[in-house]
Amino acid sequence: METSSKKRIVILSAIGILFTSLICLYGFRNVILRNIVDKRTARIEQTHGLRLHYQQLQMKGCNEIVLQGLSAVPEQRDTLLELQSVNVKLNFWKLLKGNIEVRNVRMDGLAINFIKRDTIANYDFLFLKRQQQAEPEPVIESNYAGRIDRILNLIYGFLPENGQLINLDITERKDSNFVAVHIPSFVIENNRFQSAIKIQEDTLSQQQWQATGELNRKVHTLKATLFAPAKKKVSLPYIARRFGAEVTFDTLSYSMTKEKRADNQLFLNGKAKVNGLDVYHKALSPEVIHLDRGQLSYEMNVSNHAFELDSTTTVAFNKLQFHPYLRAEKEKGNWHFTAAVDKSWFPADNLFSSLPKGLFNNLEGMKTSGELAYHFLLDIDFAQPDSLKLESELKEKNFRIIEFGTTPLSKMSGEFIYTAYENGIPVRTFPIGPSWEHFTPLDSISPILRMSMMQSEDGAFFYHHGFLPDALREALIYDLQVKRFARGGSTITMQLVKNVFLNRNKNFARKLEEALIVWLIESQRLTSKERMYEVYLNIAEWGPLIYGIREASAFYFNKRPSQLNTEESIFLASIIPKPKHFRSSFTEDGQLKETMEGYYKLIAGRLAQKGLISEIEADTIRPDIQVTGDARNSLAGEKPESSSPTAEEQ
Structure with a gap:
């Protein structure tokens, strides 16, 4: 009996102590809250050079926090943030476990201002810590699945089931330019939200947007739709000033659902859809690119080391659909990328009628019949660039062009007018055919020159179908190694199409x-x-404003194309890649540089293999030519007087 009584006394004492502690905790909850916040505030102020101030901070009951009069001002900078008041109701039981789950929020008068004057911005403190780090950060295990899961859980935790944000203002200002976003009321009711948004950019007319959607933490779902009322277009601000681009659309919608299947596996799926998209940027196209309908239905797997866009993903624009596969994996500090598309037989006209307007000007309006199929594979392991794989094949079945679009693609078969451009500006226009006095038929050009050019630019021209996958692969490997676009792997057909159809x-x-x-x-x-x-x-450029083999033969050697010898032919082939810099091939006294000898031996050897010269003759070929045309004036530092054939040649 005594033992039982002692136990009862101990239990009652423990309950009493716990009850007393809870009472004390509740009574001093505001002191504890402010103490915690003040410590965090002091740390942030010291780290980032901020002044954080609030007028009132308190807890109401066990799960409601009230904050009033908050401001954030970087040192010697404009005010970054001001908040009149916010009431947040939290999930009490989640809070006991150390997790934050917002049940309801009411916010009034939040103003965020990103201001930059000259080179000084009130948000540059965000980047100072990273710049000041003297020691490299330790290598951390990737664990992309875990990182993204934690970020999404945090976001879903802060998304309330019910709430209202009143008078939310976000402003970005750089000197005299600005973008101001005003949200008079953002209402969330039973996980669904809607809001009107007003946009003002510089002196442009004000835009009215509407946003609707759903935020549901229970099923980890996010849905949002953005559009402009009265059937107007949404025009994205800031884009033109920052990137020189213009982007407008009718409606934009996005959805995402998260599912965690294991500790190291995260599954994301959803849709992104846009209607009436118009994009303009001179780096993309000289015309506005228009897309009627575009949709992405994605299935993404995220693991510790990789992101994978599953091949069940569907990309659709206008009448065309396909299923891309993408994978990005990082191992031992190196990325490995894989991209693939396999599109089985489909009506050919689905492709050509779906091409976005403004992106394929020469093909707009083209009508076709038959079927097409496409296969693409790109595999790049940055740890082993030489192992790169590149496959691309467009197959046809009973394919036929019923009607050309804006440009007759067969125009090269007969005489046509060619315009040469430099930096988008026309510099020469002339016909490619007998009516041009400088036109030279193929059989009137030295066979050695024809073969020298081909061996230099595209030795398999008469045997391939416009593309050399191996050359493209080697060019891409080289570009990756030097980390810039240094080679293109273009065939003669590709160079022709670029100059005849796409020169501007x-x-x-x-x-x-x-x-x-x-x-x-x-x-x-x-x-x-x-x-x-x-x-x-007949259209190749061989020097400044020197176009066609007849002008080139006269400009350098005062000869006709049929009269060129082997050394002269190899020289002309050598300068095609950089015709405006032909002087760099010569020494100050007008002789070809010794560095040209390797190129001469290479082309001479190929001419011997083709039977155009003997091996003995090939061994005697040296970079030794006599420039007798107008080019000699350029080698002497003078401007050439004429780019046309001489009277003797005519």
Whole structure:
């Protein structure tokens, strides 16, 4: 009995102590809260050079926090943040476990101002800590799945089921330019939200946006839609000033759901959809790019070391759909990227009628029949660049061009007008055919020159179908090694298409259009190989404003193209990659540099293999030429008087 009584007394004492502690904790909760906040505030102020101040901070009951009169001012900078008041109701039981889960929030008068005057910004403290680190950070295990899971849990934890944000203002200002976002009321009710948004940029007219969506932490789902009322377009601010681009759309929607399948495996899926998208940037296209409908339905797997976009992902724009596969994995500090697309047979016109307007100007309006299939694989291991894999093949079945678009792609087969451009400005216009006095038929050009050019630029021209995958692969490997775009792996067909159809467009989109036009010309035999090579030799640039082999022969050697000897032919082939810098091949006394000898031996050896010269003759070939045309004035430092053939040649 005594033992039982003692136990009862101990239990009652413990309960009493706990109860008393809770009463004390509750009674001093505001003191404890302010003490914790003040310590954190002091640390932030010391680390980032901020002055943080609040007028009132207290807890109401066990789960409601009230904050009033908050401000954040960087030292000797403009005020970054001001907040009139915020009431936050938390999940009490989650709070006991150390987790934050916001049940309800009411915020009034939040103003955030990002201001930069000259080179001084009130937000530059965000980057100072990283710049001041003297010692390298220790290597941390990647664990991408864990990182993203924690970030998303934190975000979902702060997203309330109910709440209202009143008078939210965000301003970005740089000198006299600014973007101001005003949200009069952002309402969240039963996990669903809606809000009107007002945008003012500089002196432009004010925009009205509408945002709706759902925030549901229970099922880890986020959905949002952005549009402008009255069927107007949303125009993204800041983009034009910062990037020189213009982006507008009718509606934009996004959704994401998170599912954690294991400690090291995270699964994300959702959709991104845009309607009526218009994009303009001179680096993309000289015209506005228009996309009626675009949608991405994605399935993403995230592990400790890798991100993987599953091949069940669907990309759709206009009438075309395909399933891309992407994987990015990091091991021992090196990334390994894999990208693949396999599109089985589909109606060919689905491709050409779906091309975004403004991105493929020469193909707009093209009508086709038959079927196409496409295979693409790119595998890059940065630890072993030489192991790079590149595969790209567009196959056709009963394919036929019913109607050309804005440009007749077969125009090279007959005489046509060619315009040469420099930096987007036309510098010469002339016909490629008999009506041009400087035009030279293929059979009137020295066979040695024809072969020298081909061996220098594209030795397999008459055998491939417009592309050399191995050359593209080697060029990409080299570019990765030197970390810049140094080689292109272009074939003669690709160079022709670039100059004849796309000469004015110096942008990223040109490469995509170039590839499609090359495939169409080669696969449909719109122009014979012989005629393409003839056009190439008649439009190639051989010096400043020197176009075509006849002008080149006269400019350098005062000869006709049929009269060129082996050494002269090899020299002309050597300067095609950089025709405006032909002087760099010569010494100050007008002789070819000794560094040209290796190139001469290479081309001479190939000419001997093709049977155009003997091996004995190839052994005697040296970089020894006599410049007798107008180019000799340039070598002497004078401006050439004429770029046309001499009277003797005519």
